[in-house]
Amino acid sequence: xSDLLTLIGSAIEKLRKSVELFEASQQDDGLHxxxxxxxxxxxxxxxxxDDPLLKLSPVDRSQLGERLAAVKGELQVVIDRFAADHS
Amino acid sequence: xxxxxxxxxxxxxxxxxxxxxxxTVHGESSACDLSRLREEIVAxxxxxxxxxxxxxxxxGEPLDDLIQAGYIGLLNAVANFDLSRNTRFSTYAxxxxxxxxxxxxxxxxxxxxxxxxxxxxNRRVKEEEEAFFQEAxxxxxxxxxxxxxxxxxxxxxxxLRGRETMTYVSIDEEKRSEDPHPDPPxxxxxxxxxxxxxxxxxxRILVAIEQLAEIERQVIQGLFYQGKSQAEVGRELGxxxxxxxxxxxxxxxxxxRRLVKPDRKDRKGTEP
Numbered sequence: 001x002s003d004l005l006t007l008i009g010s011a012i013e014k015l016r017k018s019v020e021l022f023e024a025s026q027q028d029d030g031l032h033x034x035x036x037x038x039x040x041x042x043x044x045x046x047x048x049x050d051d052p053l054l055k056l057s058p059v060d061r062s063q064l065g066e067r068l069a070a071v072k073g074e075l076q077v078v079i080d081r082f083a084a085d086h087s
Numbered sequence: 088x089x090x091x092x093x094x095x096x097x098x099x100x101x102x103x104x105x106x107x108x109x110x111t112v113h114g115e116s117s118a119c120d121l122s123r124l125r126e127e128i129v130a131x132x133x134x135x136x137x138x139x140x141x142x143x144x145x146x147g148e149p150l151d152d153l154i155q156a157g158y159i160g161l162l163n164a165v166a167n168f169d170l171s172r173n174t175r176f177s178t179y180a181x182x183x184x185x186x187x188x189x190x191x192x193x194x195x196x197x198x199x200x201x202x203x204x205x206x207x208x209n210r211r212v213k214e215e216e217e218a219f220f221q222e223a224x225x226x227x228x229x230x231x232x233x234x235x236x237x238x239x240x241x242x243x244x245x246x247l248r249g250r251e252t253m254t255y256v257s258i259d260e261e262k263r264s265e266d267p268h269p270d271p272p273x274x275x276x277x278x279x280x281x282x283x284x285x286x287x288x289x290x291r292i293l294v295a296i297e298q299l300a301e302i303e304r305q306v307i308q309g310l311f312y313q314g315k316s317q318a319e320v321g322r323e324l325g326x327x328x329x330x331x332x333x334x335x336x337x338x339x340x341x342x343x344r345r346l347v348k349p350d351r352k353d354r355k356g357t358e359p
């Protein structure tokens with residue numbers, strides 16, 4: 001992911017899609033979407049210093065990293081709990 | 088029309104005052120000074136806020152703080168009151184003032200840890216309650232509220248019961264002194280409304296969407312309203328001011344494109 005807004009746009013699309021997939025009982029596909037968001041967040045955080053948008057916007061990078069980690073944590077809980085409930 | 092600031096506001100009803108306030112804000116009227124209008128609305132409803140705050144005087148919070156919270160509810164009522172509906176302003180304001188004070192009391196007693204997804208649901212419940220009140224001029228029934236929230240009635244009842252428990256534990260001093268760290272209400276019995284994904288997991292995903300949307304909002308705000316000048320950024324990035332300008336425009340276009348896409352139009356995406 002090259003910049004934060006691209007990451008967020010992609011992540012929101014995928015999260016919404018995952019909800020739809022779960023509702024359509026396509027659990028594996030729903031989990032795949034969730035997992036891919038976690039991967040994208042990890043990938044972005046690794047390259048956060050290269051994001052040109054952050055140079056344009058006065059965003060605190062460490063705080064941003066924490067907030068993205070919190071989102072990732074929420075999604076990981078969903079994956080873990082879902083796996084536990086359906087194992 | 089009388090000169091600015093000289094109009095006799097005491098003759099106007101609350102509804103007429105709000106109408107005048109809105110027209111003044113939008114530049115459609117200069118019959119009265121904006122700050123004077125606001126002062127008049129607040130002054131006229133001070134008694135209402137205080138009387139409602141007094142109903143919560145045993146909540147263990149200073150009365151002044153409850154009144155301040157009540158003022159927030161009053162200001163929200165002024166901002167959101169729908170003049171086209173057949174509802175009296177005082178009825179709507181009472182509803183919002185009480186809600187804001189209850190919310191304040193719940194928030195103050197943070198020894199009760201409330202899961203984030205439950206907070207998100209409660210926020211949605213509050214928004215839908217208020218929206219329904221605006222439309223119908225009365226609070227919604229359980230059936231009506233459940234329908235708007237896409238929940239079963241049983242789920243909503245459990246949710247509201249949990250909310251009441253939080254308030255009860257918060258305001259009951261005797262109970263608090265017996266047990267200063269009461270357990271949070273148990274929401275695990277909120278059964279799934281959908282096959283496959285339980286209610287709380289679904290809410291966690293929606294909370295994640297909310298959080299991302301909030302980050303996006305702040306970044307865009309910073310980008311266009313609080314950032315460094317394009318020349319400053321250009322110097323830092325080794326780009327010309329024109330290149331920085333193009334980059335901002337491209338970002339704005341991309342955001343606009345996403346916002347107008349049919350499946351992204353409700354960007355908050357918090358419908359449970």
